[in-house]
């Protein structure tokens with residue numbers, strides 16, 4: 090299991106739930122390849138739709154890649170600007186998170202977010218941002234430097250105001266995944282972990298044998314094109330590394346998530362101040378660069394001098410699945426009858442996992458969905474001749 094603040098703050102029994110595995114079965118009605126947040130929530134909505142005989146395969150543990158190394162941010166309003174016509178899906182995923190919160194305890198909180206402005210240019214862009222976000226149906230307001238100071242009294246770097254998103258949320262991805270995995274096992278979903286899928290066709294072959302699948306759902310994040318290449322279909326998804334760090338726990342310092350033009354920062358309920366969010370085009374190179382961690386730490390210290398003398402608990406990185414046209418790829422795999430894909434969510438995969446899981450479960454069980462998914466269609470990327 091990789092390192093991140095989520096694993097450091099996860100009670101042992103929940104950590105164990107991410108690693109419990111059974112043998113690969115010989116067949117399953119639904120095989121989900123990839124036990125990240127998208128795969129897990131697909132399994133969840135399949136069970137909600139009454140499906141059974143479901144197997145989730147992952148070469149690592151549950152949450153072993155991007156879904157265990159992110160910031161846990163649910164920035165519905167702030168990211169709705171990038172989602173454009175997909176904002177109906179953002180609203181749906183927000184509603185699904187509210188429903189999940191009623192069933193599972195995963196530290197879902199709504200601290201709100203301050204997108205800080207430091208230059209007059211940034212400050213002058215606030216009203217346009219607010220208008221676009223409000224038009225998409227989300228709350229945002231332009232606030233002054235004085236108001237920023239009132240909302241975040243420990244923030245020391247002078248600002249020129251901020252865009253305030255009062256409804257932005259965050260969660261503990263480890264808690265959600267562990268509780269989902271536990272619930273799914275109770276529903277007799279099989280988790281075959283430490284199992285690498287080597288080829289998807291003509292049947293699913295792994296390093297631990299073959300599994301025959303009624304329907305296959307590929308949720309392998311940044312690795313998706315490597316797996317679907319055998320089908321002559323290679324969506325332009327590539328890894329985009331992101332680095333984060335967290336300090337040792339300190340007393341209450343930050344009320345909101347704060348975002349600068351470079352990085353973002355938030356405080357966990359356990360007291361750690363976490364931050365970062367670099368975008369590094371370095372392929373599948375694992376680890377963290379000192380230059381990146383220093384930039385994050387220097388900005389954190391400048392914003393919050395009271396944190397400067399605190400040591401770091403951990404620094405980590407993960408591979409966001411970035412799709413060339415900046416939209417996820419969700420739907421039927423071109424040229425296949427019973428194979429679906431859900432990948433390429435880049436910076437929004439945790440936020441969009443519930444709605445993606447719901448879409449995939451509906452497509453896999455009913456062959457259709459009412460949700461607006463046309464622009465996510467995998468067939469926008471053609472089969473290789």
Ligand SMILES: Cc1cc2nc3c(=O)[nH]c(=O)nc-3n(C[C@H](O)[C@H](O)[C@H](O)COP(=O)(O)OP(=O)(O)OC[C@H]3O[C@@H](n4cnc5c(N)ncnc54)[C@H](O)[C@@H]3O)c2cc1C
Nearest residue numbers: 123125127148156159160162286310331407437438439440
């Ligand atoms: C630093 C950072 C910060 C982020 N912050 C946020 C945020 O605040 N909010 C947000 O919404 N999103 C955020 N993201 C993005 C988010 O983490 C991803 O979009 C999301 O986790 C992708 O989920 P996934 O299930 O598609 O992929 P992954 O979580 O990467 O899961 C894919 C799984 O497939 C498995 N796999 C791959 N190939 C094979 C194979 N051949 N056989 C078997 N298994 C295989 C892998 O082991 C892995 O477990 C962040 C990402 C990073 C790196």
